[in-house]
Amino acid sequence: MDVARSEVLDAGTLVACRSCQARHGVVCGALSSSQLRELGRHSLRRTVDAGSEIIAQGAESSFYSNIMRGVVKLCKVMPDGRQQIVGLQFAPDFVGRPFVRESTLSAEAATDAEICVFPRNLLDRMISEAPELQRRLHDQALKELDAAREWMLTLGRRTAGEKVASLLYLIATHAEPQTATSTDFELPLSRAEIADFLGMTIETVSRQMTRLRKSGVIRIENFRHIIVPDMDELERMISA
Amino acid sequence: MDVARSEVLDAGTLVACRSCQARHGVVCGALSSSQLRELGRHSLRRTVDAGSEIIAQGAESSFYSNIMRGVVKLCKVMPDGRQQIVGLQFAPDFVGRPFVRESTLSAEAATDAEICVFPRNLLDRMISEAPELQRRLHDQALKELDAAREWMLTLGRRTAGEKVASLLYLIATHAEPQTATSTDFELPLSRAEIADFLGMTIETVSRQMTRLRKSGVIRIENFRHIIVPDMDELERMISA
DNA sequence: CGGAAACTTTGATCTGGATCAAATCGCGAT
DNA sequence: ATCGCGATTTGATCCAGATCAAAGTTTCCG
Numbered sequence: 001m002d003v004a005r006s007e008v009l010d011a012g013t014l015v016a017c018r019s020c021q022a023r024h025g026v027v028c029g030a031l032s033s034s035q036l037r038e039l040g041r042h043s044l045r046r047t048v049d050a051g052s053e054i055i056a057q058g059a060e061s062s063f064y065s066n067i068m069r070g071v072v073k074l075c076k077v078m079p080d081g082r083q084q085i086v087g088l089q090f091a092p093d094f095v096g097r098p099f100v101r102e103s104t105l106s107a108e109a110a111t112d113a114e115i116c117v118f119p120r121n122l123l124d125r126m127i128s129e130a131p132e133l134q135r136r137l138h139d140q141a142l143k144e145l146d147a148a149r150e151w152m153l154t155l156g157r158r159t160a161g162e163k164v165a166s167l168l169y170l171i172a173t174h175a176e177p178q179t180a181t182s183t184d185f186e187l188p189l190s191r192a193e194i195a196d197f198l199g200m201t202i203e204t205v206s207r208q209m210t211r212l213r214k215s216g217v218i219r220i221e222n223f224r225h226i227i228v229p230d231m232d233e234l235e236r237m238i239s240a
Numbered sequence: 241m242d243v244a245r246s247e248v249l250d251a252g253t254l255v256a257c258r259s260c261q262a263r264h265g266v267v268c269g270a271l272s273s274s275q276l277r278e279l280g281r282h283s284l285r286r287t288v289d290a291g292s293e294i295i296a297q298g299a300e301s302s303f304y305s306n307i308m309r310g311v312v313k314l315c316k317v318m319p320d321g322r323q324q325i326v327g328l329q330f331a332p333d334f335v336g337r338p339f340v341r342e343s344t345l346s347a348e349a350a351t352d353a354e355i356c357v358f359p360r361n362l363l364d365r366m367i368s369e370a371p372e373l374q375r376r377l378h379d380q381a382l383k384e385l386d387a388a389r390e391w392m393l394t395l396g397r398r399t400a401g402e403k404v405a406s407l408l409y410l411i412a413t414h415a416e417p418q419t420a421t422s423t424d425f426e427l428p429l430s431r432a433e434i435a436d437f438l439g440m441t442i443e444t445v446s447r448q449m450t451r452l453r454k455s456g457v458i459r460i461e462n463f464r465h466i467i468v469p470d471m472d473e474l475e476r477m478i479s480a
Numbered sequence: 481c482g483g484a485a486a487c488t489t490t491g492a493t494c495t496g497g498a499t500c501a502a503a504t505c506g507c508g509a510t
Numbered sequence: 511a512t513c514g515c516g517a518t519t520t521g522a523t524c525c526a527g528a529t530c531a532a533a534g535t536t537t538c539c540g
Contacts, residue, residue, distance in 0.1 A: 131368075
């Protein structure tokens with residue numbers, strides 16, 4: 001294949017991809033330039049407001065997405081309304097469930113977000129054609145599995161205080177703007193969402209947050225902005 | 241390749257594989273006959289007693305296994321001894337963590353079991369050579385991920401009674417000898433293990449089991465043998 | 481067969497986190 | 511500015527499940 005020529009031909013469609021945060025992410029990083037071009041032609045950038053649903057639980061979904069910006073929460077709800085967040089995904093993660101059309105969970109933007117949406121059929125075909133893509137998706141699935149199991153430990157065996165510290169630690173670790181000295185970040189989740197992640201109530205979440213604040217492990221500005229003067233100290237609150 | 245000839249050559253090594261419960265499982269079902277022969281040559285059947293460890297948490301593991309018979313539990317323990325079972329695997333599941341040598345959890349035989357052990361290096365090579373194998377392992381990983389998330393909901397949001405019912409339902413559903421009429425099975429887990437799976441204490445597990453027994457949803461014979469006269473009734477106890 | 485250890489059940493009490501109930505804060509709209 | 515509403519914090523009380531403490535059961539070994 002003539003690389004220079006395809007560069008020229010691609011110029012129109014590739015502009016968006018070239019500067020894309022997910023260009024070297026799980027999906028796009030595994031594609032040949034012609035595959036990338038094809039996917040680019042059929043994909044669509046979409047901004048989603050915080051709180052709006054990307055995939056509904058129980059629905060058939062005909063598309064996958066890449067997260068370009070923002071945080072997406074994966075939720076399960078029971079018929080009586082009890083709900084549990086079962087995963088958080090950050091840019092440039094892939095969102096979707098290969099091999100199964102019906103979603104067993106809902107995906108919802110936790111913050112204002114930007115996603116790149118592309119058709120399920122097309123990616124499914126590419127998965128079967130590109131072993132490297134399969135491998136990367138397999139790898140992401142295994143990482144999500146590790147994370148899910150870590151959260152099973154947190155949900156089953158940690159105290160309320162440890163749970164909150166674990167979540168703050170997780171977010172501090174994944175949040176995008178890693179400043180050098182003291183870690184500080186914008187919480188992508190409301191107190192209610194934190195409660196739904198940790199299997200507790202908003203009141204308990206709030207009490208544990210003020211406990212951490214009063215003990216000097218964190219500072220809180222405007223509810224959502226968290227400052228962690230010493231990450232080791234926060235890590236110690238998890239006790240594992 | 242001459243099929244007839246390879247059959248003859250294989251006769252010695254393939255005997256074990258030919259009658260194997262996992263012959264069409266995740267791993268072996270995806271292999272060509274020559275790959276199967278090679279894997280067979282380097283694999284080893286091993287019986288493991290209930291309670292003995294297959295992989296230690298934090299250890300480097302140089303092998304994978306297939307479960308031939310029995311139940312394997314995946315555990316995480318915290319430095320202070322609290323522990324959580326994060327997965328149960330049944331024959332003919334694959335056990336191991338592709339792409340990462342160090343195990344973040346331990347795998348232990350819950351019942352007396354039989355496993356087929358083979359070298360990591362060899363399977364890793366086959367994974368990169370056989371897209372179908374990658375696909376099947378990817379698929380198993382996604383199923384385990386679905387299961388882990390279902391358990392996150394159980395751990396975070398269900399009551400003690402619902403948790404026990406959920407576990408009995410899971411085991412009844414996966415246990416091998418599915419009789420036609422009333423479902424009955426041998427519990428692969430002790431009360432202590434059930435407690436470690438559900439994030440509760442043995443006393444609470446015991447009380448919930450007797451509650452289910454007294455309400456007629458289950459019958460218990462000899463602690464470990466469970467009879468479920470009506471699975472729908474059990475399912476209703478889960479309330480989702 | 482006896483007896484001890486391990487497992488399970490049952491009972492009594494305690495407590496961490498839930499629930500119920502107000503304040504308080506921040507923010508957008510009038 | 512100030513009103514009003516949703517989000518958060520704080521306080522008071524309650525309760526599901528933990529903890530503490532004994533009994534049974536079963537198994538298995540001498």
